[in-house]
Amino acid sequence: MTSALVRPLTIAIDAMGGDRAPQIVIDGMNRALGSLKNARFLLFGRSDEVAPMVERCKKLRSRVELVHACDVIGSADRPSTALRAGRNSSMRAAIDAVAAGRADGVVSAGNTGALMAMAKYVFKTLPGVDRPAIASVFPSLRGRTVLLDLGANVICSAENLVQFAVMGEVFARNVLGLENPSVGILNVGEEDLKGNDAVKKAAAILQQSNLAMRFHGFVEGDDIAMGTVDVVVTDGFTGNVALKTAEGTARLYTHFLKRALISSPLARVGALLAAPALRAMRARFDPRIYDGAMFLGLNGICVKSHGGTDAFGFSNAIRVAAEMVTDGVNEGIKQDFATLSAGSGPDPKLAAG
């Protein structure tokens, strides 16, 4: 992952996406410069609004090329509307820059559905991938867990789930640097007879596949936080509910903890003494650290930052995009899909594709 520091890298940025854009986008880019020594940015947005903000950041100025885009995709716009009417939007222009080879990847904190629809339309999927998935990284007892799909596909076939498993494993291997990541399919029990047809069939396919994947079998909802496996695969409906349920539970816990620590004079003193430790703990659950949802399976790197993000979160999303580029996620996915499509037969010609 250190290669990100030396290889020249261009990231296309949608300046207008997100609740607090464009200011937090500019601040996030400025912040990202610290860890991405060789990065430069192609920034798309309303130049009258954005240019003065860039102008104020001395360090950033020389690393940014601002390109005017007159339109902005709204957070409530339908994906189909964005596709049809958003050709002059900052989001679309940033995606187009990657497709044209002028940038290595794109980051936006804008409308997720619109971003996915446009990225899919412009980039197309990688060979063998039927549907792209949204993936993200979660804190766990053992470190980090990759979860996908988080909402790109409300209904998934067994084949979709198998493809998500392959893409998630490549990400865990190439970007998280895990040597032989384990993969599980989310289910309502660990026994083979539980679950719907899609998860049962997907598990059977993975058990028999010719991939060198460490397939664990079924896992349950609590295994995400426990870190039972490195990659948890599910459909976009279940994954989105799991993601948001985990966020809600963490928020509830934080709320009760804060209230407990001001509930008595003694507790207040205790909280004061334990403050540095508690801050360090809360930092582990800080959703901004995990900002940067990856669109996996597209022939182009696209990362979605949280709509309500700030400069710190957005800088992390930029870092994720940079890592996906430099760690060769898409090359890895292409390779594994070639192996998969070569089937169980040992045909080296096909497998090497």
Place this chain on the structure above:
Amino acid sequence: MTSALVRPLTIAIDAMGGDRAPQIVIDGMNRALGSLKNARFLLFGRSDEVAPMVERCKKLRSRVELVHACDVIGSADRPSTALRAGRNSSMRAAIDAVAAGRADGVVSAGNTGALMAMAKYVFKTLPGVDRPAIASVFPSLRGRTVLLDLGANVICSAENLVQFAVMGEVFARNVLGLENPSVGILNVGEEDLKGNDAVKKAAAILQQSNLAMRFHGFVEGDDIAMGTVDVVVTDGFTGNVALKTAEGTARLYTHFLKRALISSPLARVGALLAAPALRAMRARFDPRIYDGAMFLGLNGICVKSHGGTDAFGFSNAIRVAAEMVTDGVNEGIKQDFATLSAGSGPDPKLAAG
């Protein structure tokens, strides 16, 4: 709910279900006596094993009738096997006692699938209910949230979801004592165009129904902990994943909190001072308080205690069963289903059924 204290009440108990049965079952019953002054128990299990345990509890002795049942349903038994071969089991005998009118409700910490299959076979569903659901109560920012289904039905139609909404609302009204509980359907977004066909159609039916239900529309995973609505409706696959994801996240948070509070001498002193406040907070997340998953929609009261429960958890499951009986959950469900089947037409004769 005070009626539970005066009206005579008989609860059938499966002595053999749960990881630490029968001891924690006996201890749980003993503990439950404190709040259920007029309850008596019909206890089913291996009398040679169970009788000495009961004998040791002075207060309990006079309130228990022990009935010998030679077989025990294993935690790994398939529901179909349990149905076929479990006729002489403690679980089945306890269910049969309710069906025969010798008890008002049954509580077991045994195999969930087997308990549901047997209860469904023996009790049958209430008029108009196609499928029973498993419901439970969660802590939330606003108090408590009812979530169902938690795993009885992996795949659900719109009609199933509508029926779950009705049953959950009755439970929130009759047992939680909420005057006009709000109901939401779990989805991946709040907009009408999101989600699968089942949730979209269920929402449309509830919006147009003749029930006096406060239907909120769609909610997302974080709304469970936020308490946005009082009742959250979903299919058994998603509900089970949400339940376990919340449990896993809470456990992870507790783990990090504990570690933070021993991470430095200062933090240790702080933790000591804040200990009573932290204990009170942890008690709010104690899963034993929420023990007692309700099987809703059956013509008989059945409550499942957690397999890994202890005496405190089991006593809470008994309390839940007692409340379901005395608060007339099934009468409420029957009434609402009669209204529902009367359609939108204002036919008082049918609606009164």
